[in-house]
Amino acid sequence: MSRNSWTYAALAILSLVVFLVYLNRVFPSALNSQDSQIRLVYGLGLLALVGSSVVLGWRGHAGLALKQALAWAGIFSAVVVVYSYRQEFSGLMDRVRGEVVPSIAINHAPGKVSLRAGRDGHFHAAAMVNGTHVDFLVDTGATLVSLSLFDAQRIGINVDDLSFNQPTNTANGRVFMALVTLPEVTIGDITLFDVSALVASEGLESSLLGMSFLRRLSSFQVDQDRLIMIR
Numbered sequence: 579m580s581r582n583s584w585t586y587a588a589l590a591i592l593s594l595v596v597f598l599v600y601l602n603r604v605f606p607s608a609l610n611s612q613d614s615q616i617r618l619v620y621g622l623g624l625l626a627l628v629g630s631s632v633v634l635g636w637r638g639h640a641g642l643a644l645k646q647a648l649a650w651a652g653i654f655s656a657v658v659v660v661y662s663y664r665q666e667f668s669g670l671m672d673r674v675r676g677e678v679v680p681s682i683a684i685n686h687a688p689g690k691v692s693l694r695a696g697r698d699g700h701f702h703a704a705a706m707v708n709g710t711h712v713d714f715l716v717d718t719g720a721t722l723v724s725l726s727l728f729d730a731q732r733i734g735i736n737v738d739d740l741s742f743n744q745p746t747n748t749a750n751g752r753v754f755m756a757l758v759t760l761p762e763v764t765i766g767d768i769t770l771f772d773v774s775a776l777v778a779s780e781g782l783e784s785s786l787l788g789m790s791f792l793r794r795l796s797s798f799q800v801d802q803d804r805l806i807m808i809r
Contacts, residue, residue: 681713683766689796689809691766701805703787706764708733712785716805720788723760723775729785730758730777742779753781763791768809770794 681702683691693701693716701716710733712725724746730737740756755776763773765787774790792798798807 683768683807685767687767689767691768691807693805693807695803695805703765705787706762707760708762710734714787715784716792717786717788718792720786722757722790723763723773723788724755724782724786725758725775725777726782726785727778727780733760735777737777740777742777744776746776746778748778748781751781754779765807768795768807 680694680696681704683693683703685691693703696702703714703716705712705714707725707729712729712733714723717724725733725735727737735758737756740758742754742756744755744757746753746755755778758775758777760773760775761771763770770791773794775788792807796808798805800806
């Protein structure tokens with residue numbers, strides 16, 4: 579770029595700064611809101627991108643300059659739109675993941691999630707227990723949340739210190755379990771603290787999401803192939 583071009587660019591920037599200072603004095607409260615500040619940043623960024631494209635493109639051909647300006651304006655506008663609707667796009671991605679992997683909870687609203695029935699007709703829930711991922715089989719017939727020995731060890735429970743003195747009848751027969759308290763259980767947007775649970779000494783192939791979690795919800799219901807849970 580020639581020296582004259584840099585001079586014109588500097589004068590343009592200086593003029594813009596002076597104009598903004600003037601507007602701020604005339605309308606002192608115009609930029610008080612966050613929305614107004616975001617719009618200002620958007621406008622300045624768009625102006626900078628379009629202006630630089632025009633200056634660089636003008637050196638070759640006017641048509642090229644216009645194409646570059648429109649291209650940058652489109653790219654910048656797309657970025658702003660994606661950022662503005664980032665929460666909506668995040669919700670859309672959650673829905674897509676919930677359809678592809680039924681055990682992943684779909685967040686519908688704060689404290690409201692749903693699970694889709696798996697191919698076996700049962701509801702499975704991908705949960706975070708003490709910060710560790712655990713796959714549960716939802717079982718309304720289980721009084722308490724029940725952990726397999728393997729999952730209990732994964733979430734940091736020292737099973738050697740447990741007293742397996744709770745006899746329980748399961749699909750695989752009678753097993754002995756130990757009573758524990760889970761500091762935190764999270765499924766989608768729902769988090770419960772200090773959840774009573776059992777740890778099986780053996781015979782439990784899958785951890786069960788029982789009523790010690792479900793009954794603490796405001797409501798839960800099955801609607802066709804969906805399990806809807808509300809905190």
